[in-house]
Amino acid sequence: MTPEVVLVRGGQADAVRSRIRSDFPDVRVLDDETAHPETTIVAGRVRDEELPGLPALDWVHSWAAGVESEVGPALRRSGVAVTSSAGNGAVPLAEHAMLLALQLDRGGRRWADAAREARWDRFTHGELAGKTMGIYGFGNIGAALAPRASAFDMTVIGLRRDVGSTPAAVERLYRPEEVLDFAGRCDVLVVTAPLTVETRGAIDLRVLSALRPGATVIVVSRGGIVVDADLLTALDSGAVAGAGLDAHTVEPLPADSPFWSRDDVVVTPHNGATTTATADRGTAIFLDNLRRRVTREPLVNRVDPSSLA
CATH class of the missing domain: 3.40.50.720 (NAD(P)-binding Rossmann-like Domain)
Known part of the structure; x- marks a missing residue:
């Protein structure tokens, strides 16, 4: 040999x-x-x-x-x-998804802005308990994320191509053809899928518009799955209340990207799994x-x- x-x-x-x-x-x-x-x-x-x-x-x-x-x-x-x-990065990406979910739900960016100005800013914010997290592309990251979200008293659902048996801490798994039914239950949509010919552009305005009122969108796997222009449209219309983006269609995220300057978007530099x-x-x-x-x-x-x- x-x-x-x-x-x-x-x-x-x-x-x-x-x-x-x-x-x-x-x-x-x-x-x-x-x-x-x-x-x-x-x-x-x-x-x-x-x-x-x-x-x-x-x-x-x-x-x-x-x-x-x-x-x-x-x-x-x-x-x-x-x-x-x-x-390899399932655990830190699951943690990062929870970080972004909390930041968006609690208005963390507003607190950070106030702290820089030494300004005492108290306001009413949300809580994750009782909400439903939908994990799009339920795989390694989803398996790590589901029990963490469940520990926050969230209901967890997932979507993946091969449904099989339902993992612990997950109420139900949906198939790709059921994406609108899946989206209709999501208060927090977390994208954990790989970028493939099937997933590129899969989260478009049709899916974003089907989310529950006040829903947030988090991307921790790959950019290009959520259509950027459609996400901006959904944010502008209020169909989506906020977005936490660690993975981006173009990386590094261009300096002129509108995502940088929006108060309803948290941007991190595809850094969630760098441990x-x-x-x-x-x-x-x-x-x-x-x-x-x-x-x-x-x-x-x-x-x-x-x-x-």
């Missing part, structure tokens, strides 16, 4: 190389991030123009949970296996897959390139 040759790229490259050398002594690890013709595995990004110089490559692992921006057209067509780090633990979980996912590769077991977190937006 041809020995595996692994090229590691990214912020934790040195630590990952050390783990591979320690745990997989029969695997050769390249010393730097330079592509080598004998490379069979890359942990990190591979640019399309590098592929001709990587004739032995047959597996790429992305440190990202969503890989649509990591996998170029040539790599998608190449037949090379692609895996992701899906699930040390997220990186550690991504490393663990890759090392488990490397073990599977060595023992000839199926890889987990396989990505279907044809589904990528």
